[in-house]
Amino acid sequence: MVCYLLTKPTNPLNKKQNKKIFWLLVEEQLPTTIRPPLPIIHSRKLAFPPKFKAPRQVWVSNMDTVEEEKLGLIDLHPEVFAERPRVDIIHENVRWQQLYRHVSYANTKMRYEVRGGGKKPRQQKGSGRSRHGSIRSPIWRGGGIVHGPRSPTPYFYMLGFNTRLNGLRSTLSAKLAQDDLHIVDSLDIPTDDPSYLEKLVEERGWGPAVLFVDDNDIMPLNITAASDSYGHYNLMPVYGLNVYSMLKHHTLVLTLAAVERLEERLLFHLNRNDAASAGQKYRLDSV
Amino acid sequence: MASVAARSFVFRQQMNTRRFDFASCLNIKSFYSSYSANPKEKSPENYTQYHEVSSDNWKFVERLKPPTVVPSFPKNGSCFSDWTPPPDTPPNLPYFVKRTKNFMVPVYLNFEAVRNQRKITMVKHIEGDIWALEKAIKSHLEEVTKRQVVSQVHEVAMYIKFRGDYVLHVKKWLLNAGF
Numbered sequence: 001m002v003c004y005l006l007t008k009p010t011n012p013l014n015k016k017q018n019k020k021i022f023w024l025l026v027e028e029q030l031p032t033t034i035r036p037p038l039p040i041i042h043s044r045k046l047a048f049p050p051k052f053k054a055p056r057q058v059w060v061s062n063m064d065t066v067e068e069e070k071l072g073l074i075d076l077h078p079e080v081f082a083e084r085p086r087v088d089i090i091h092e093n094v095r096w097q098q099l100y101r102h103v104s105y106a107n108t109k110m111r112y113e114v115r116g117g118g119k120k121p122r123q124q125k126g127s128g129r130s131r132h133g134s135i136r137s138p139i140w141r142g143g144g145i146v147h148g149p150r151s152p153t154p155y156f157y158m159l160g161f162n163t164r165l166n167g168l169r170s171t172l173s174a175k176l177a178q179d180d181l182h183i184v185d186s187l188d189i190p191t192d193d194p195s196y197l198e199k200l201v202e203e204r205g206w207g208p209a210v211l212f213v214d215d216n217d218i219m220p221l222n223i224t225a226a227s228d229s230y231g232h233y234n235l236m237p238v239y240g241l242n243v244y245s246m247l248k249h250h251t252l253v254l255t256l257a258a259v260e261r262l263e264e265r266l267l268f269h270l271n272r273n274d275a276a277s278a279g280q281k282y283r284l285d286s287v
Numbered sequence: 288m289a290s291v292a293a294r295s296f297v298f299r300q301q302m303n304t305r306r307f308d309f310a311s312c313l314n315i316k317s318f319y320s321s322y323s324a325n326p327k328e329k330s331p332e333n334y335t336q337y338h339e340v341s342s343d344n345w346k347f348v349e350r351l352k353p354p355t356v357v358p359s360f361p362k363n364g365s366c367f368s369d370w371t372p373p374p375d376t377p378p379n380l381p382y383f384v385k386r387t388k389n390f391m392v393p394v395y396l397n398f399e400a401v402r403n404q405r406k407i408t409m410v411k412h413i414e415g416d417i418w419a420l421e422k423a424i425k426s427h428l429e430e431v432t433k434r435q436v437v438s439q440v441h442e443v444a445m446y447i448k449f450r451g452d453y454v455l456h457v458k459k460w461l462l463n464a465g466f
Contacts, residue, residue, distance in 0.1 A: 052383070088444075239320075271356045274355070
């Protein structure tokens with residue numbers, strides 16, 4: 001469905017014509033189920049071809065129909081999608097993603113903040129009782145807390161680059177190994193009806209929560225409108241892909257363009273020549 | 288809520304489709320996070336134009352730039368150092384030790400414990416049966432050094448550590464094994 005917004009030309013001197021009339025022209029696009037002979041996508045050149053590890057092959061499906069139609073078979077790079085999943089690294093990534101933005105607002109008052117306590121309660125000597133300087137000292141009931149929480153306390157830290165990189169590799173490998181990774185040609189669906197998307201996901205046995213990942217952050221209109229009413233169908237550009245979201249959603253659906261971009265970026269970082277010098281400016285303990 | 292959001296997406300979509308005319312001609316990709324998606328951004332004709340002077344001389348610039356990715360090693364010829372290239376076929380063993388991205392054997396000397404007193408030989412990038420590899424290397428080291436060798440096998444991170452400085456022995460063993 002393509003929408004055009006049209007306005008009539010207005011004359012500033014003519015008040016009558018100043019009323020802007022908006023015309024909404026809606027063109028219905030016929031659903032295209034006519035396809036060239038299959039397989040459409042049958043080969044894909046891998047960057048940094050793996051020497052001894054076999055590429056993983058996955059089906060490429062369509063989003064045009066509710067029933068799954070396999071359009072072809074592609075290779076996925078084993079260093080990205082067939083890496084031994086490091087559960088400890090995945091855990092570190094999830095912990096980092098949850099904690100780096102956390103700010104604790106818990107607060108307790110110290111002895112100088114608690115109301116009162118400026119005057120010496122009784123004279124130093126003569127009363128026979130213990131000596132004190134303030135009624136709000138930490139040993140007193142109602143006194144200040146010495147090492148309590150102090151608001152706001154940030155818990156920001158940056159996980160190492162390679163830990164985050166390997167977290168993505170481990171999670172993608174785990175998703176593929178557990179049959180939770182699907183490749184589609186594009187995210188173009190024929191209608192913006194939310195029930196179409198629901199039927200599609202149910203028919204194919206994709207998990208309750210699905211994460212659709214595309215290369216561009218401007219997504220097609222239909223899938224944007226269809227998934228908008230569901231909290232568990234989410235659209236994401238490749239640059240937003242993260243371990244927490246991949247684990248939160250049961251199924252991960254990547255477009256071909258997303259796979260290309262993802263592999264290109266991850267393999268570049270795995271094979272780059274200047275990793276040490278590129279990361280120098282982010283080191284905390286060096287000038 | 289869906290209709291309101293859909294309408295806003297309609298507006299945003301066709302706003303960007305209008306701008307796509309310039310972008311698509313010049314093959315510039317327009318993201319929400321890019322400058323070209325900004326409403327204040329004008330079409331490229333309004334900005335400083337550029338034209339190619341000579342594309343033949345670009346090779347002189349390119350050869351000055353360092354390579355972005357690790358270049359492949361020359362297949363023929365020997366090195367003056369004792370570096371040997373990785374083999375074309377893997378050895379027929381239940382384990383495999385992959386070379387680093389710079390084609391080096393992944394054996395390192397670490398200094399651990401208080402005040403860096405303990406020397407540890409670490410073997411990384413191990414795939415397959417790590418225990419069999421550990422047994423093989425350990426027996427070789429004990430034969431060569433004629434003393435007991437203490438080792439640690441980390442199955443999750445897939446590395447082996449030997450207490451002592453056996454880097455050269457382990458590297459030689461790995462090269463002889465065909466890794």
